[in-house]
Amino acid sequence: MSALARRFTGLRAVLRREFHGYFASPLGYIFIVIFLIASGYLMVSRDFGRFLELREANLDALFSYLPWIFVVLVPAVAMRLWAEERRSGTVELLLTLPITLEGSYLGKFLAGWAFLAVSVFLTWPAVFQVARLGDPDWGAIFASYVATLLAAAVLLAIGLLFSALSKNQVVAFILAVAASVGFLLIGVPQTQEFVGKWFGGYVERLVSSLSLLDHFEALTRGLLQLNSLLFFVLFTVGWLVCGMLVLGQTKTN
Amino acid sequence: MSEDGEVLIAVSDLTKHYGPIRAVDGISFEVRRGDVLGFLGPNGAGKTTAMKMITGFLEPDRGSIAVAGIDVAADRLAVSRRIGYLPEDAPAYGEMTVEAFLCFIAEARELEAADEAIEAVLGTAHLGSVRGQTIETLSKGYKRRVGLAQALIHDPDVLILDEPTDGLDPNQKAVVQDLISSLSSDRCIVLSTHILDEAERVCNRAVILSEGRILVDSTPAALVTQAPGHNAVRFRVTEGDAEEVAARLAEAEWCASARVLPGGEVEAEPAGGENRLNDVLAAVGEHRVADVSVREGRLDELFRDVTRGVAA
Numbered sequence: 329m330s331a332l333a334r335r336f337t338g339l340r341a342v343l344r345r346e347f348h349g350y351f352a353s354p355l356g357y358i359f360i361v362i363f364l365i366a367s368g369y370l371m372v373s374r375d376f377g378r379f380l381e382l383r384e385a386n387l388d389a390l391f392s393y394l395p396w397i398f399v400v401l402v403p404a405v406a407m408r409l410w411a412e413e414r415r416s417g418t419v420e421l422l423l424t425l426p427i428t429l430e431g432s433y434l435g436k437f438l439a440g441w442a443f444l445a446v447s448v449f450l451t452w453p454a455v456f457q458v459a460r461l462g463d464p465d466w467g468a469i470f471a472s473y474v475a476t477l478l479a480a481a482v483l484l485a486i487g488l489l490f491s492a493l494s495k496n497q498v499v500a501f502i503l504a505v506a507a508s509v510g511f512l513l514i515g516v517p518q519t520q521e522f523v524g525k526w527f528g529g530y531v532e533r534l535v536s537s538l539s540l541l542d543h544f545e546a547l548t549r550g551l552l553q554l555n556s557l558l559f560f561v562l563f564t565v566g567w568l569v570c571g572m573l574v575l576g577q578t579k580t581n
Numbered sequence: 582m583s584e585d586g587e588v589l590i591a592v593s594d595l596t597k598h599y600g601p602i603r604a605v606d607g608i609s610f611e612v613r614r615g616d617v618l619g620f621l622g623p624n625g626a627g628k629t630t631a632m633k634m635i636t637g638f639l640e641p642d643r644g645s646i647a648v649a650g651i652d653v654a655a656d657r658l659a660v661s662r663r664i665g666y667l668p669e670d671a672p673a674y675g676e677m678t679v680e681a682f683l684c685f686i687a688e689a690r691e692l693e694a695a696d697e698a699i700e701a702v703l704g705t706a707h708l709g710s711v712r713g714q715t716i717e718t719l720s721k722g723y724k725r726r727v728g729l730a731q732a733l734i735h736d737p738d739v740l741i742l743d744e745p746t747d748g749l750d751p752n753q754k755a756v757v758q759d760l761i762s763s764l765s766s767d768r769c770i771v772l773s774t775h776i777l778d779e780a781e782r783v784c785n786r787a788v789i790l791s792e793g794r795i796l797v798d799s800t801p802a803a804l805v806t807q808a809p810g811h812n813a814v815r816f817r818v819t820e821g822d823a824e825e826v827a828a829r830l831a832e833a834e835w836c837a838s839a840r841v842l843p844g845g846e847v848e849a850e851p852a853g854g855e856n857r858l859n860d861v862l863a864a865v866g867e868h869r870v871a872d873v874s875v876r877e878g879r880l881d882e883l884f885r886d887v888t889r890g891v892a893a
Binding site: 340 | 658669670689
């Protein structure tokens, strides 16, 4: 076994257990229903996506609001993952099996991400609909799905960190929502204007380069730019590593 | 206690602090194949902390642990494959069925013949009738057996059981104790308990811990003979003055103490815990006595003496 595979021993077993866990209780189904209703509403609502009014064969109306839905729903997917293990004491069982902390952490992350992917792909009727109505830019739709999954990954990594930090699922949820909102607010024009006015153009560009929304929009336009892809990958890995370090400290509390 | 079995757990100078509190304070011991070692001690004595370090869940501040010759600090994964561990309160994933939970454990342990192992352990732990039930709906006794089943699924050399019968009713306790006894022949078991009867029933070696240190390392049978009141003779004086008999016994040099109990019986405690029934009867002399009994030492009395800091 290579050193890398050894470091992630037990990943597969944890991934399978956690993924099935979403469908073992009503929680997973409730999540999917809420997600589809919310995304569908924002897509067609006259105040938001205006899909029906714009009469354009693209899915910008759907994708542009997904990060905002994720801010609430992704922490709900993540909150249970470590908080529940620590509250019930199963973390001691888990980490005395031939499973490494890194393996279990990544396994839980991938299970949550796979569950989010299932939810996101259940928006396929929207794709079906634009294909029926016009001639959409398939590259942009593909890139939008990639961007959505990457945004889900980074927010899930944030949620997982707070789940490792607090034994209480509600506390983990609230902290993760707050952190995710903060992360998204960096990208809204008002924040950037404010930063530009007080700290100058250089800081504004720096903050802008850290904006999830900017990178998300860049990707959904159909350009799979390397810097935007790197942004998501680096932040996801960064939050995951922080979470593993936190769990190493909190697992025995 | 087996003298010639292979050493399966070797602990040396193990120390762990929680902030300023020294939870485990330089303990050393070995456990061999065939041993059933009982960790006895009051709450907070360091039993659970020591077990968590043996399983690799906690890192010691100082000292070393080898399980089946493998250093825990160097290769926790290899050690975890040799150990079956039942943590305190037998945590398990409540939303899973017994069978799904054991499947998960088998997968995590990468067992090749997983189905056979699950069937075998369902039989050993008498869980066949609840295999399809979710764990959160089970009684405490069943939950504990699920915990034991997951610890046994890979037929480990070393079993670490943290308070395996705590919180169970007497019948459930007996079932779990019988199960543990049936497992002891070809492995080593370390279990913690504060029930001294349990140590006498299932263990062939007893270690008393207090404030993180080992105070006594012996066999339950030997501990009984060291317990205060071992071989004390008790009788009723049917003709004569009980106080006078007690006073006469108290003067004898072999007698540690003699007194009249509140119920009117006389109890004479021999020094050194030797059986002095004949001496007692000789000293009684012309008085007539009845209901003579010799009692065994009681572990809980020794336990109280020792853990209060009185030498055994």
